[in-house]
Amino acid sequence: MEEDVRLLRWENRTEIPLFVLGLVYLAAYAVHVLAHGLPGAAHATLLAVIGAAWAGFLLDYVVRVRLSGRRFGVRYVATHLLDTVVLLLPLLRPLRAVEIYQVVQRRREQPRMSLYGRVIAYAGMAALLLGFSGALAVYQQERGAPHATIRTFGDAVWWVCETLTTVGYGDVTPVTVGGRVIAGFLMAMGLALLGAVTGSFSSWLYQVFAREGEVPPGR
Amino acid sequence: MEEDVRLLRWENRTEIPLFVLGLVYLAAYAVHVLAHGLPGAAHATLLAVIGAAWAGFLLDYVVRVRLSGRRFGVRYVATHLLDTVVLLLPLLRPLRAVEIYQVVQRRREQPRMSLYGRVIAYAGMAALLLGFSGALAVYQQERGAPHATIRTFGDAVWWVCETLTTVGYGDVTPVTVGGRVIAGFLMAMGLALLGAVTGSFSSWLYQVFAREGEVPPGR
Amino acid sequence: MEEDVRLLRWENRTEIPLFVLGLVYLAAYAVHVLAHGLPGAAHATLLAVIGAAWAGFLLDYVVRVRLSGRRFGVRYVATHLLDTVVLLLPLLRPLRAVEIYQVVQRRREQPRMSLYGRVIAYAGMAALLLGFSGALAVYQQERGAPHATIRTFGDAVWWVCETLTTVGYGDVTPVTVGGRVIAGFLMAMGLALLGAVTGSFSSWLYQVFAREGEVPPGR
């Protein structure tokens, strides 16, 4: 009981700093990948920032395991899967923006977003973040690879659009093993986003339908 | 209160003229892109028509902001997102045809379309309008580009079919930055159309199912 | 009232003959397209059979318009859209097999298929019929075209699989205008089939869920 209170207090206090740290992480990674012309010292600094940010995320994770009063192990990882995924993929951390926005709204005593608004805000931000960080990661793997078709960051962004929507023209595709592993992950996310979009629409439609009390034409 | 009445009166009065203006806009844009052989003066006239139509849409938007009695700003744009999108993309304006058809039906005291009928009418018209204007826009970007695979308007239409259905063979693909930006927009629309189709079907099926009171075979 | 009885009697009587005629039509079309080595007289006979079958479908359509006691026109076509589509695309006629199977089951006083069984039977048969007749039609358009990638009937079947599932590798694609028009139609059908599959699954799942009275883990 007391542990839950302390855990909650910790989470409330670290919410904003961790969100800012997530943005710093993303920015440092983006500059590291995209800025070719920087001197070696600058890249070393960026890598240090990335490492420090990640150390911060790890620290937060460890503190929360401790405060939860449970033993760390397979069971903990299984029940806190999302936290663990976000620890390993800090690029997704800015997704917390939706939660923070809601907290801010509540403090101002304004109505919170509707369910559909939240789903669409999450799916949209997830698509943007996944797309941006996926394009960065694939570009880092592919540039310089022989016979690569993804040669500029613009190509990488175009490839991400094709992939997340499952269109898949195939005019630009990853050719390295690292690029393909990232691609496989993005494809699975594309499926999930598709599910979020179609599922939201279906539920919304059914609700409208039920409210209007209409009887469909029948077969 | 009074403002709402005046806004409603304005919307009722401008409904038909704006719809016609939307068709004029679309037709002028299509002729401008497709008619190569026209003299320069004709193209100048078409561009003037396009500009005038868009000025009309802007005027309507401004009047409605005024009549709504609210201040224009981020909040207004957020709550009237669809209006703002249609202002920036007047090619979607003929979608209003579905609304107008319904108003006409009501005046004739005929039953209005069912929910599914409306969803399918919207999705179908949206697909046609998006497809046609997307094909025009991509064709305008791609023709003349070196190494372009979209060389005729027929290629552009074929490419739009592949894209909106998320099939994506990749035999013809945009190669210019402008073409790819338009393509990314069309892909996202393709996802939404997919959601509309699958969502409608799912809801309709569930309703039929519930009415027949059938018990599914169970797992 | 009396007209409805006469219409129903007509439909009951012509059900089986029209179904057989649909199979004859499909078989004659398939042999006409696939059998290269036949003498010209055989092809002429096949075309005569196709024409005769289609004349039979037209006759049935006209009789039903008459018996319905309504005037033929845009309104009639709109309310009997499916009948009109089947008149123009007799290759879909064998879909009636599902209805006939149900009538047979009822006569034997056996329980009719469940809703999901019917949806899956329809979607499965529709996919097979659309796939087979689409492959025939595209193969007829593409063979002999310069630079065609669909060169054998096997290629056409492979291309149909890619298209109906919206995978779209693009290793074989239609290059003629006729082939692309047929392809566009098949792509739209692919979307609808996808909707049928995902919609059925969603509804079935919701029903199971509701019956078990489970409360989901919540977000």
Place this chain on the structure above:
Amino acid sequence: MEEDVRLLRWENRTEIPLFVLGLVYLAAYAVHVLAHGLPGAAHATLLAVIGAAWAGFLLDYVVRVRLSGRRFGVRYVATHLLDTVVLLLPLLRPLRAVEIYQVVQRRREQPRMSLYGRVIAYAGMAALLLGFSGALAVYQQERGAPHATIRTFGDAVWWVCETLTTVGYGDVTPVTVGGRVIAGFLMAMGLALLGAVTGSFSSWLYQVFAREGEVPPGR
């Protein structure tokens, strides 16, 4: 009645052995396809193991037909379709792991998985098993084929990712008839997985929505 008891007892007793046999089958097939350098005798042994495992599955099927007290025939195959499919495709047998896990949980008197947990566990394991065995089967067909683009097992895995998510870049595609038949089967499975994912999400969302008693913003 008595037959049902005997059938149930048989199924309880053979559950674990058959599951282990399924894993053995999968492992032997994987080693047979992937290990090029093995001497001929090793491959003969692996084929013997595969044959023996399949004979075990056939024996189980025959015993269950007998114990069910029904005559074997079209009707039996139709009502036990899943069993028959698993007999012909023993690579799917490890899917039973989900059932076994649930039985174990019940014995330990722990709460069973929620419906969504089960659907996601099934869909995830089905995707992994189908992907792995599909990659093996296509690789076996394609390697050595002239003009093949799937040349390594890595290519085959990459191709499976593209196919199950319906992205379909087309940079690697099967060129043999055998490979294309397997591909067609995998595509259909891809559609079904898509349906499982989107359907689950839709149902879950609707339930959350109904519980929160929210009224959507309305159109």
